[in-house]
Amino acid sequence: SVQEPGVVKLAVIPGDGIGPEVIAEAEKVLDAATAGSGIRFEKTHFSLGATRFLETGDTLTDADLEAIRGHDAILLGAVGGVPGDPRLKDANIERGLLLKLRFELDHYVNLRPSKLYPGVPGPLAEPGDIDFVVVREGTEGPYVGNGGSIRRGTPHEVANETSVNTAYGIERVVRYAFDLAERRRKKLTLVHKTNVLVHAGGMWQRLVDEVASEHPDVAVDYLHVDAATIFLVTNPGRFDVIVTDNLFGDILTDLAGAVTGGIGLAASGNINPDGTFPSMFEPVHGSAPDIAGQQKADPTAAILSIALLLDHLGLQDEALAVTRAVEADIAGRGAASRPTAQIGDAIVDRVQA
Amino acid sequence: SVQEPGVVKLAVIPGDGIGPEVIAEAEKVLDAATAGSGIRFEKTHFSLGATRFLETGDTLTDADLEAIRGHDAILLGAVGGVPGDPRLKDANIERGLLLKLRFELDHYVNLRPSKLYPGVPGPLAEPGDIDFVVVREGTEGPYVGNGGSIRRGTPHEVANETSVNTAYGIERVVRYAFDLAERRRKKLTLVHKTNVLVHAGGMWQRLVDEVASEHPDVAVDYLHVDAATIFLVTNPGRFDVIVTDNLFGDILTDLAGAVTGGIGLAASGNINPDGTFPSMFEPVHGSAPDIAGQQKADPTAAILSIALLLDHLGLQDEALAVTRAVEADIAGRGAASRPTAQIGDAIVDRVQA
Ligand SMILES: CC(C)[C@H](C(=O)O)[C@@H](O)C(=O)O
Numbered sequence: 001s002v003q004e005p006g007v008v009k010l011a012v013i014p015g016d017g018i019g020p021e022v023i024a025e026a027e028k029v030l031d032a033a034t035a036g037s038g039i040r041f042e043k044t045h046f047s048l049g050a051t052r053f054l055e056t057g058d059t060l061t062d063a064d065l066e067a068i069r070g071h072d073a074i075l076l077g078a079v080g081g082v083p084g085d086p087r088l089k090d091a092n093i094e095r096g097l098l099l100k101l102r103f104e105l106d107h108y109v110n111l112r113p114s115k116l117y118p119g120v121p122g123p124l125a126e127p128g129d130i131d132f133v134v135v136r137e138g139t140e141g142p143y144v145g146n147g148g149s150i151r152r153g154t155p156h157e158v159a160n161e162t163s164v165n166t167a168y169g170i171e172r173v174v175r176y177a178f179d180l181a182e183r184r185r186k187k188l189t190l191v192h193k194t195n196v197l198v199h200a201g202g203m204w205q206r207l208v209d210e211v212a213s214e215h216p217d218v219a220v221d222y223l224h225v226d227a228a229t230i231f232l233v234t235n236p237g238r239f240d241v242i243v244t245d246n247l248f249g250d251i252l253t254d255l256a257g258a259v260t261g262g263i264g265l266a267a268s269g270n271i272n273p274d275g276t277f278p279s280m281f282e283p284v285h286g287s288a289p290d291i292a293g294q295q296k297a298d299p300t301a302a303i304l305s306i307a308l309l310l311d312h313l314g315l316q317d318e319a320l321a322v323t324r325a326v327e328a329d330i331a332g333r334g335a336a337s338r339p340t341a342q343i344g345d346a347i348v349d350r351v352q353a
Numbered sequence: 354s355v356q357e358p359g360v361v362k363l364a365v366i367p368g369d370g371i372g373p374e375v376i377a378e379a380e381k382v383l384d385a386a387t388a389g390s391g392i393r394f395e396k397t398h399f400s401l402g403a404t405r406f407l408e409t410g411d412t413l414t415d416a417d418l419e420a421i422r423g424h425d426a427i428l429l430g431a432v433g434g435v436p437g438d439p440r441l442k443d444a445n446i447e448r449g450l451l452l453k454l455r456f457e458l459d460h461y462v463n464l465r466p467s468k469l470y471p472g473v474p475g476p477l478a479e480p481g482d483i484d485f486v487v488v489r490e491g492t493e494g495p496y497v498g499n500g501g502s503i504r505r506g507t508p509h510e511v512a513n514e515t516s517v518n519t520a521y522g523i524e525r526v527v528r529y530a531f532d533l534a535e536r537r538r539k540k541l542t543l544v545h546k547t548n549v550l551v552h553a554g555g556m557w558q559r560l561v562d563e564v565a566s567e568h569p570d571v572a573v574d575y576l577h578v579d580a581a582t583i584f585l586v587t588n589p590g591r592f593d594v595i596v597t598d599n600l601f602g603d604i605l606t607d608l609a610g611a612v613t614g615g616i617g618l619a620a621s622g623n624i625n626p627d628g629t630f631p632s633m634f635e636p637v638h639g640s641a642p643d644i645a646g647q648q649k650a651d652p653t654a655a656i657l658s659i660a661l662l663l664d665h666l667g668l669q670d671e672a673l674a675v676t677r678a679v680e681a682d683i684a685g686r687g688a689a690s691r692p693t694a695q696i697g698d699a700i701v702d703r704v705q706a
């Protein structure tokens with residue numbers, strides 16, 4: 001997706017809360033990792049999020065979207081204001097900005113690796129080896145915004161939310177998940193709730209079965225979403241690639257982040273594999289306004305998102321250098337907490353070493 | 354809900370797999386706990402589930418439902434055949450039997466207590482004190498079966514699933530949850546995904562806010578479902594009463610069962626608080642056909658469901674006797690596993706002591 005040879009046009013959306021702090025570190029690491037690569041990153045910063053909304057009343061204008069579309073990739077920090085801020089009552093930054101980007105840029109693969117790095121304390125007594133990837137569908141399901149209500153605010157209100165699922169949308173993300181499983185430990189688990197959501201679930205199961213027949217070497221199984229949460233805490237090592245819908249993927253990846261030591265380490269890619277639109281890389285965590293501006297946030301998830309970005313751009317060596325630097329930093333972490341910039345600097349040093 | 358004084362008409366649905374084994378023990382404990390109470394339980398066994406379906410082709414006939422409706426309460430083991438059994442391909446025992454009972458009998462409160470009993474090994478390194486109750490809505494939401502598909506089986510298939518939510522349905526379960534919180538540690542957490550499912554989520558939030566104003570002494574907070582799964586593994590002690598929708602409740606309670614030592618201990622009540630229809634008590638676990646008939650199943654969840662049943666019938670002393678007996682049995686468990694009947698007998702002995 002690099003249009004001018006040797007130049008990557010990167011849209012940077014630091015966002016709200018701790019977003020700008022962690023993105024500053026991620027950018028440092030990106031610069032360090034690509035310094036000698038011959039690739040130049042041309043960065044454009046976009047001021048988007050609750051802060052921008054409070055200043056201008058805009059969430060994501062058509063002009064913003066058009067400008068972002070002209071880039072090769074996007075790096076996003078976190079968006080969202082202080083919970084309960086009355087001025088944001090009618091703004092839905094999540095839907096109007098984050099989900100709008102995912103939908104408008106056809107990010108149909110929401111890629112969320114989960115790995116327990118050596119040295120990271122997690123909540124499980126016997127975590128075992130944890131190393132799996134959730135391939136979460138990003139453009140359909142209960143997230144489409146196909147809902148409404150009647151008699152709103154009255155005792156007779158009825159509110160519906162419709163999950164919309166298409167064979168087109170499911171097949172493409174299932175194919176991506178199988179391709180990924182082929183390059184990993186060749187195990188794929190479909191997670192859904194086929195016994196209750198029979199229509200959507202039935203279609204997911206059918207398409208997984210169909211694509212599975214083209215991948216005889218990939219072992220396929222199925223779990224109901226409720227059972228999947230059990231295994232995530234009792235035997236997370238059983239998973240390699242999980243493929244699931246937008247809502248179940250949202251839930252499973254937060255839980256996965258927790259069991260691997262906290263969402264301060266969880267990176268994600270919102271990917272448009274076709275390359276029609278720029279893909280977007282972001283930490284799984286939110287904007288955490290309560291600790292913003294205090295250098296308390298861990299930039300590791302944002303930095304690991306840089307590794308996913310580099311990998312996506314075909315810069316595998318640079319991606320690996322970032323991952324290795326993060327792994328080394330994590331392994332050497334003591335109990336003392338370090339300021340955001342100090343963690344970033346330590347990882348930059350390791351990348352340069 | 355006891356119609357003839359001193360007589361409780363109990364419908365017993367042992368079901369499939371390990372259902373009959375665990376229900377046999379639960380019945381023993383029920384008999385022991387109520388022996389001197391002056392209450393006589395008149396039990397009717399119903400043969401329902403995959404086994405019955407395979408024999409007769411029926412899942413739940415109108416006559417079955419009518420007969421069950423004539424009882425004061427229901428005890429259910431577990432239903433569901435061997436996964437992948439081709440003869441069950443077009444049967445959906447879950448929807449046609451279990452969910453049909455919950456919906457037809459207006460079980461709008463699905464009550465699922467989670468408690469970490471002393472002596473129980475769980476997956477968390479530092480579980481802390483875990484003692485909360487999930488009040489899961491039981492008759493609405495994504496479970497209503499309001500879905501369908503077009504162009505089924507083709508590359509152009511579209512499958513929708515509609516979550517239907519009413520103010521009537523939400524308010525009543527929210528009221529139940531607040532009343533429960535008043536009798537407990539006075540803390541209530543709403544779990545939903547209001548930033549994405551804005552219509553249903555907005556109504557849940559509004560009704561919780563409204564009912565909260567009548568309960569100034571109950572501390573209320575809100576968590577997105579994804580964040581709630583994080584807290585369930587990092588700080589489950591923060592929860593007292595959780596109120597949530599049908600699907601989120603399904604997911605959270607399996608996870609809660611896992612963090613409190615396995616769903617072999619998790620009991621539940623499907624409650625119609627109005628008393629219009631009989632309430633139904635069942636272990637959260639499924640029929641586990643792989644270990645059926647081998648005396649390998651733990652009957653504790655079924656026995657704890659007896660405690661919920663007794664409590665519901667107003668037999669608080671008897672309920673407490675069962676809970677105490679289970680707690681004592683659990684505290685004395687070693688690493689060795691005991692046959693199903695042996696666990697039941699040990700708990701009966703303690704109830705009688
Ligand atoms: C902020 C929210 C809309 C978002 C989601 O639900 O996808 C977040 O939880 C995530 O997982 O990226």
Ligand SMILES: CC(C)[C@H](C(=O)O)[C@@H](O)C(=O)O
Nearest residue numbers: 195196226447448451603637
């Ligand atoms: C069997 C299934 C339909 C059921 C549900 O989803 O409610 C089960 O998981 C439960 O939690 O009781």
